[in-house]
Amino acid sequence: MKLTGKSVLITGGAGFIGSHLVDRVLQENPSNLVVVDNFYLGREENLEDAVKANPGLKVFRLDAADLAAMRDLVEAEKVDVVFNLAVIPLPTSLKYPAWTVTTNVNIALTFCELARWGAIGTLIHSSSSEAYGSAQYVPMDEGHPLHPRTPYAASKSAGDQLVQSYWRTFSMDVSIVRPFNNFGPRQNPGTFAGIIPIVVQRVLHKQPIEIHGDGEQTRDYIFVRDTANAFVHVYEEAATRGKVLNIATGQEITMNQLVARLLEVMGVPDYPVIHSQQRPGDVRRHCGDIRLAHELIGFEPPVISEADLRETVDYYLKRFS
CATH class of the missing domain: 3.90.25.10 (UDP-galactose 4-epimerase, domain 1)
Known part of the structure; x- marks a missing residue:
């Protein structure tokens, strides 16, 4: 299962992790690459190099929670694969909890519905380590209880449950990537800075x-390009379907x-x-347990390096x- 020749949609693709995933997916020579971002946190400059190198890259300022708009888009672009990274971030949930939760849950629901209808082939959904809450034991494996401590974390947990429920009920081609704390270039430097x-x-x-x-x-920090690489490998490995995979360093x-x-x-x-x-x-x-990611996709990220x-x-x- 390769992305070569596929039509790919990345939501949140002008954001921190999303823009690095755009760079990584382009290395696979997809037939079509589409970015959706509402630019709440995403920035056009994050995609400048990608657009210059690939003039065919399409960027749409749209709300990924809008089911009708997303259906029109995936049908028009004949999308095969969706990497769903669109999100309203944790700090926003402390000020606007209802909007954060509603939007994040509806984003997950939108792409579950599109997958159920057969409008897309594969959904790779991005979760968050915040869904776990504080560690009850370390390292935290994918079976660790979900005890979200913020409305944001609760919305990500709910989204994961939705995706898994659709997989169980409708046998869709879906996987869930659960990144821990990312660092690297392009992280938002403004109000919600890392x-x-x-x-x-x-x-x-x-x-x-x-x-x-x-x-x-404590946090488990991973370099953003290692996370982007993991997203691609999760898509490529059919054994990840229906599963949640921690993407961390284990340190x-x-x-x-x-x-x-x-x-x-x-x-x-x-x-x-x-x-x-x-x-x-x-x-x-x-602190994430990454044994499952190692087993299924050979994931072996380095710890934080000076470089x-x-x-x-x-x-x-x-x-x-």
């Missing part, structure tokens, strides 16, 4: 680094440790760091300078 762009901006502006809580909360790092490494990379190891109140719904510990951190920091230094 920790790395925040650290770079604060150092450039000579502001102290703020860590919410005591900083001993956890505290926020204090990550910030210290970033400051080392930036050459300011003694830069001031302050601790503030813990954020609502913040999980305490995350990947340097590339990421340099990207934001250039962007913010």
Whole structure:
């Protein structure tokens, strides 16, 4: 099962992970590649290189939760494969929980319906490690209980349950990818920025680094291009159908440790760091079990490397300078 010669749709394709997936899918020489993004977080500049190298790339500003619009699009473009990465992010759910949940659930439902109707051939749906909540044991395998701590996490958990229920009921060709925390170039640097762009901006502006809580909360960080590669391999392997696969490194790092490494990379190891109140719904510990992904798709991602951190920091230094 290869993407060569297929018509492929990537929702959320102008976003952080989505734009890297666009780059990766283009390497497979699909017959047609379509991007859908509402540009709530996605940015046109994330696709600039892809568009220059592939003038046939089609980008549509549409709502992936709009079933009628998506049906018209997949039928017009004769879409074979959908990588569904469209999402309203976690921080938005703390301010607009109803909109976040409704939209995220409807995105999953839209593509479940399209698959049920036979309007698309294969659905690769993106979940989130946030669906697990804080670790009850580590490493967290795919059987770990789902105890979402935020409306966002609940919406991702609900979407996963929808996808699996459609697979069981209608025998559709679907797989679920559950990424843990991603880092790399193109992560949103604005209101909902991740920790790395925040650290770079604060150092450039000579502001102290703020860590919410005591900083001993852990995350399992994976480089974004490794995640994009995993999405493609999940599509290629029929044994993943109907399953959820963690995409992580199996290694956890505290926020204090990550910030210290970033400051080392930036050459300011003694830069001031302050601790503030813990954020609502913040999980305490995350560390993914990736044995299933290793078994099914040969997944063996490297842990956070200095080269990947340097590339990421340099990207934001250039962007913010």
